[in-house]
Every structure is written in structure tokens, then in C-alpha cells.
Amino acid sequence: MTAEAPLSASGQEGRSWASGAVVYQVYPRSFADSDGDGVGDLDGATSRLPYLADVLSVDAIWLSPVYRSPMRDFGYDITSFTEVDPLFGDLAAFDRFVGRAHDLGLRVIMDFVPNHTSDAHPWFVDSATSRVAEHADWYVWADPAPGRADPPQPPNNWRAVTGGSAWRWVSQREQFVLHSFLPFQPDLDLSHPPAREAIHDAMRFWLDRGVDGLRVDMVDFLAKDPLLRDEPDEHYRFADAEHHLDRQRLPEVLRGFRDVVTEYPDRVLVGEVNPDLSIEETVALHGTAEDPLLDMPFNFGLLRTPFTADALAAHLDAYDRAVPAWAWPNLTLGNHDVSRLASRLGQAGARSAAVLLLTARATTFLYNGDELGLTDVDIPPELVQDPWEARTPGRGRDRNRSPLPWDDSPPAAGFSATAPWLPVGAANSTRTVTRQRQDPDSMLSLYSELLRLRRSHPVLLDGAQRADNPQPDLLRLHRQQDHPKPASLVILVNTADADTVVEPSHLLGHRRPLLCSGPAAWQNETRTLRARSAVVLR
Incomplete structure (x- = not known):
């Protein structure tokens, strides 16, 4: 039995429900354990959904992988794209999760990992047996480099994200197989029609079960140079790769994914991209209005931008200008692959970062636990x-x-x-949820208040945005709209380790504080913004 159909559209003409949404990443292993084995699972996550809907009031959940897997990379090494691993439950538990989320008004975005499988996947087990097996051409295979070297040498200089060569010798087939990540994660060849169609069918499997979108893992890697040419610079950054990551052929792969998602009304396609891509390269993965690719290529820019007023203003301004008018921006400051926000910025910095993230013009992605100030x-x-x-x-x-x-x-x-x-x-x-719910000055209370503010002030969703730094160490966001009702807010973030006095003209006529990042963060009479603090002014 499948979950109920997704929720109705937002009603905003020309926009998906995800435009301006707040999406909360649930890393299921660490979210809630219902069966006492020490690992989080789907029923545990389902039991905690009211927290996301009522305490935080987010709009959607991004669910990290729950596929059947040997768990050598915690679900990103898949042995079945259409089964739930028993560690997390089963398909019935998944349907309960999606159904309960929808009952609470929450959307569900499913993590999808099409670049590679586990080497224990039946497709690969068969592919590795013979060059004429049914799945022989489903993976990226290559003969050794010319010559009679012992041991055989890789066909080119491509390297794995985790270090070392991206090629693994498979003696049974007497060929190398590509693994862009860990050695037990062989790369699928999505230029091979049967492999590509199998991945498309897997997408449909979860869309049929009611998920509201897919977050595609590492989209940059989905197309490779069919000639397997060396990278000109053997020390290449992946963002600069010319052959290992074939950007000329990537749109064709993404277009196939887009065609599948378009078969289903009101679904979204999110793509994880290399965090070192330029703004222009990232935004290009939206496609065009006539030929759309990703609804949201992940913008990891804030993760790589120094938390200084000038750097933040420059990134926000450049990115907002680069996103096409028909598309929608997105921002994030955390996920399961990077150091936690409060560890990077400290508790005070994490609070001001939360104010910035949830008042900027964007769909916002939050990582579970950042709302608690976890380190x-x-x-x-x-x-x-x-x-x-x-x-x-x-x-x-x-x-x-x-x-x-x-x-x-x-x-x-x-x-x-x-x-x-x-x-x-x-x-x-x-830093428990229970304790923080009882403390009006806690990090959780700040996030809850920010989300309420976001909903009660449409200018934070639909208003235009200008980002600048009018004086040293002061980031200013000006959110403004003329229709349907004129509104204007100014958000100020002091990125320095010392208090700052804001010049009167820099307030743009806004003097009434609506929200502060912490107690006594803003002194209205003296226009003083405390160190590492933020304020929203009307």
C-alpha cells in the first residue's frame, strides 16, 4: 500500500511549493530510535514529526538514505533502490512516515543516489562476472593502461574524492571499474540506456509512493568523458575537472531526471553540486525556462564564505542576482558532511547565522540538531x-x-x-529539546521564533532583497515589497567580536526591533548591536 498523494500546490502562480520553504534534513541514523538497537529508524522519526511540524514549523523534510545497504557508507552504498534497509524498518514504515508527514502538513524530499551502487548490488555482482553478462555495461569499466605492467595500471589519472586512484582492479573481469568515491561504490554508467532506465524506474518507485521531491546526490559526477581521457592537471580540483566530470554531457542526464519528475504534478528536483563551483556554474544547473533541469542546485556558498560582513554581502548579492527570474534561490549552513554550525561559529555566531539564514531570500535547508546548537x-x-x-x-x-x-x-x-x-x-x-522548549532564550526558541516571523511577514518570502555592508563588520539585508501590501524589513548582523554602533542613516528608517539573536543583542536607544549578534528591524 502506498502513501497518500502529496499536498496541494502553494497557490503561488508559477512557483513550486518549495519556493521559500524551510527544509529540515533528517539524518535517520541519528534522529530517533524506536526499537532499542541504538540506531535511528523510520518509526522513530515518525514519532518525532510533531516536533518538526508544531515546535519548529518547518515546511518539508529532506530524508537521508534509508535504502537497503551493507551500511559501509551509511546508506550511500545501495544494494536495492526500491527497498528499505531493515535497520530503518520496511516499506510499510516508510509509508507511515510519509503519510504522517503529509497529515501534519509536511512535505518529504527523498535522498536519491544515482551515481553509484554498493559493490554488493546484484547489478554489480553480475557485471563483474563477465564482459558479456546481462549487466556488463551498467558500470564504467576500462582496460588497463597500455603495456604489460604487473600489477595492471589504471587507465587514466582520475582520482577518488576520498583520495587515491578512482580505479579498482577486478581480476575476475580483468578490467578496472571506476569508483569516484569509496572503493566499494562503483560508478554506474548512465550513458548506457538500460542502466539509465533502471534509475528512472527507481525514481518513479518513490514518487509513486508519495514523496514530494528528490534530492539527487552529487550530480556533477553523473556524466563522464566516454573516452576516459586524462585530466590535464593531475592535481585537479573536482570543480575544474574536464573529463572525470563531463559538464557538456551532464545536462542530458539531468534532462532525463527532469522528464521523470515532470510526470508527477507538484514535485521538485534538488541537486547536490560540488561546493567549489562558481556561482555561475551552480546557477547554470537550473537550466532555462524553456529547458529546466534542477529546481534547486544546492548553493553551498555560505559554507565556504568567511563569516564576515563584506564576504557575506558579496556572496548574497552576487548569488541573488545570478539566479534566473523564473527560478528560486536556496541557502544552507549545514549538513551531515560538514562540521556543525555552532562548532564553526560558536554559539553566538550560530545564533546570528540562524537569523541571516531564515530572513534571506531563499529556500532554506537546515541540518537536524543545528536548531539546538549542537556541536x-x-x-x-x-x-x-x-x-x-x-x-x-x-x-x-x-x-x-x-x-x-x-x-x-x-x-x-x-x-x-x-x-x-x-x-x-x-x-x-x-542541549535537549525538552530543556530548550522551557527556555525562551534557547537556540531552539530562537529558531521557532524565526520561523514564526518568517510566516507572519510575507516580505521575508516574496520581497526583493539587497545585501550590503554599509559600515565595517555590519551586514545589512533590506527586504522590501510593494505588492500586495507595501512592507520593508532590515536585518543587521554584526560579524565582529566587538559591539558596534550603527549609523542612523544605515537603518533606512527602521527602528522597531521585531527579533534579536539573543537577550540584549540590540540597544535601540544607542543603536548598539552586540558582538556576533543580529536584529530584525521594522
């Missing part, structure tokens, strides 16, 4: 889970994937009835 957790060597850490020490992601602390109940702060798969962390154990 990275030091993981003892014996508890390390992430294979990236073993392959490239220091690049492990366990630290920012610790479980959410829901309350004070042992042994895992309400996340699980048993020891969790990763430690919650001593500091994070004090």
Missing part, C-alpha cells in the same frame, strides 16, 4: 564508524552526526533506550 563530538578511536576517516584521517564525519538529545533520560538523552551508535556527547546531552 561536534570528539569520537574515541575505538568508536569511529566513518570509512572516510580510515581512508583519509581527519576527514571523518562522525563528529557532526551524533544523535539528537530529546530529553534527560539515560542512556542516550532520549534518543534510544540503549547505547547509541555514536555518542551523544557530554555538552550536547545538556
Whole structure:
């Protein structure tokens, strides 16, 4: 039995429901455990959906992978695109999750990983047996480099994101297979029609079950040079790759994905892109009004931009200008692959960053736990889970994937009835949802207030935006609209470690504070904005 159909459209002419939405990433392993095995699951996540709908009041959920998998890369190594791994539940649990989300007014975006599979996927097991097997051409295979080298040498200088060569020798087939990520994640060849159609059918499987959109993992890697030519610079950045990532052929792959999504009304297509791409390269993946590709190519610019007024203003202004008029911008400051926001900026900086993120003109993506001010957790060597850490020490992601602390109940702060798969962390154990709901000055209360403000002031959704830094260390966002009702707000962020006095002219006539990033952050009489603080003025 499938989940009910997605919610109706937003009613905004020419826009999808995702325009201006706030999307909350649920990393299911660390969100809520219902069966006491120490790992989060779908039923656990379903039980916590009222928190997202009523306490935070987000619009949508981005659900990280729950596919059947050996879990060597926590679900990004897939053995079946149309099954739920028993660790998370089953298809019935998935349907309950989507159905409950829709009942609460929440949309669901499903993480989709089409670049590669697990090497335990039946497609690859068959492909590796023979060059004439049914799935022989479903992956990117290549003969060794010319010569009689022993051992055989890779066909070119392409390298894996995790370090080392991107090629793995498969003796049974006497060929190399490409793995752009970890060695047990062979790359599919989406230029091969049967492989491409199988991926399209997998997309339809989840769209048929009622998901409201797909977030496509690492879209840059979906097309490769069919001639497998060397990269001119062997030390290439992936953003500059000419052959490993074939940007000329990528639109054809994305167009196929767009055609599938278009078969279903009111669905969205989000794409994860290389964070080092320029604004122009990122925005180009929207396509055109006549030939759209991605509704939202992820803009990771704020993750790479120094948290200084001049740098932030420059990025926000350039990006907002670059997004086509028919498309919609998006912003994020966190996800499961990067250090947590509060660890990067500190608690005060994280609060002002939240004000910026939720008042800027964009669809906003939040990472679970950032609304609690969670910080990275030091993981003892014996508890390390992430294979990236073993392959490239220091690049492990366990630290920012610790479980959410829901309350004070042992042994895992309400996340699980048993020891969790990763430690919650001593500091994070004090930042529980229960405690923060009772504290009007908590990080959670700030996020809740920001989301209420966003809904009660349409100018924050539909208004034009200008970003600048009118005086040192002061970021200013001016949000303004003329129709249907004139409205104007000014958001000020002090990125310095010292208080600043705002010049009267820089307020643009706005003097009434609607929201501050913290207690006493703004002194209206003296126009003083505290260090690492923010204020929204009417």
C-alpha cells in the first residue's frame, strides 16, 4: 500500500511549493530510535514529526538514505533502490512516515543516489562476472593502461574524492571499474540506456509512493568523458575537472531526471553540486525556462564564505542576482558532511547565522540538531564508524552526526533506550529539546521564533532583497515589497567580536526591533548591536 498523494500546490502562480520553504534534513541514523538497537529508524522519526511540524514549523523534510545497504557508507552504498534497509524498518514504515508527514502538513524530499551502487548490488555482482553478462555495461569499466605492467595500471589519472586512484582492479573481469568515491561504490554508467532506465524506474518507485521531491546526490559526477581521457592537471580540483566530470554531457542526464519528475504534478528536483563551483556554474544547473533541469542546485556558498560582513554581502548579492527570474534561490549552513554550525561559529555566531539564514531570500535547508546548537563530538578511536576517516584521517564525519538529545533520560538523552551508535556527547546531552522548549532564550526558541516571523511577514518570502555592508563588520539585508501590501524589513548582523554602533542613516528608517539573536543583542536607544549578534528591524 502506498502513501497518500502529496499536498496541494502553494497557490503561488508559477512557483513550486518549495519556493521559500524551510527544509529540515533528517539524518535517520541519528534522529530517533524506536526499537532499542541504538540506531535511528523510520518509526522513530515518525514519532518525532510533531516536533518538526508544531515546535519548529518547518515546511518539508529532506530524508537521508534509508535504502537497503551493507551500511559501509551509511546508506550511500545501495544494494536495492526500491527497498528499505531493515535497520530503518520496511516499506510499510516508510509509508507511515510519509503519510504522517503529509497529515501534519509536511512535505518529504527523498535522498536519491544515482551515481553509484554498493559493490554488493546484484547489478554489480553480475557485471563483474563477465564482459558479456546481462549487466556488463551498467558500470564504467576500462582496460588497463597500455603495456604489460604487473600489477595492471589504471587507465587514466582520475582520482577518488576520498583520495587515491578512482580505479579498482577486478581480476575476475580483468578490467578496472571506476569508483569516484569509496572503493566499494562503483560508478554506474548512465550513458548506457538500460542502466539509465533502471534509475528512472527507481525514481518513479518513490514518487509513486508519495514523496514530494528528490534530492539527487552529487550530480556533477553523473556524466563522464566516454573516452576516459586524462585530466590535464593531475592535481585537479573536482570543480575544474574536464573529463572525470563531463559538464557538456551532464545536462542530458539531468534532462532525463527532469522528464521523470515532470510526470508527477507538484514535485521538485534538488541537486547536490560540488561546493567549489562558481556561482555561475551552480546557477547554470537550473537550466532555462524553456529547458529546466534542477529546481534547486544546492548553493553551498555560505559554507565556504568567511563569516564576515563584506564576504557575506558579496556572496548574497552576487548569488541573488545570478539566479534566473523564473527560478528560486536556496541557502544552507549545514549538513551531515560538514562540521556543525555552532562548532564553526560558536554559539553566538550560530545564533546570528540562524537569523541571516531564515530572513534571506531563499529556500532554506537546515541540518537536524543545528536548531539546538549542537556541536561536534570528539569520537574515541575505538568508536569511529566513518570509512572516510580510515581512508583519509581527519576527514571523518562522525563528529557532526551524533544523535539528537530529546530529553534527560539515560542512556542516550532520549534518543534510544540503549547505547547509541555514536555518542551523544557530554555538552550536547545538556542541549535537549525538552530543556530548550522551557527556555525562551534557547537556540531552539530562537529558531521557532524565526520561523514564526518568517510566516507572519510575507516580505521575508516574496520581497526583493539587497545585501550590503554599509559600515565595517555590519551586514545589512533590506527586504522590501510593494505588492500586495507595501512592507520593508532590515536585518543587521554584526560579524565582529566587538559591539558596534550603527549609523542612523544605515537603518533606512527602521527602528522597531521585531527579533534579536539573543537577550540584549540590540540597544535601540544607542543603536548598539552586540558582538556576533543580529536584529530584525521594522
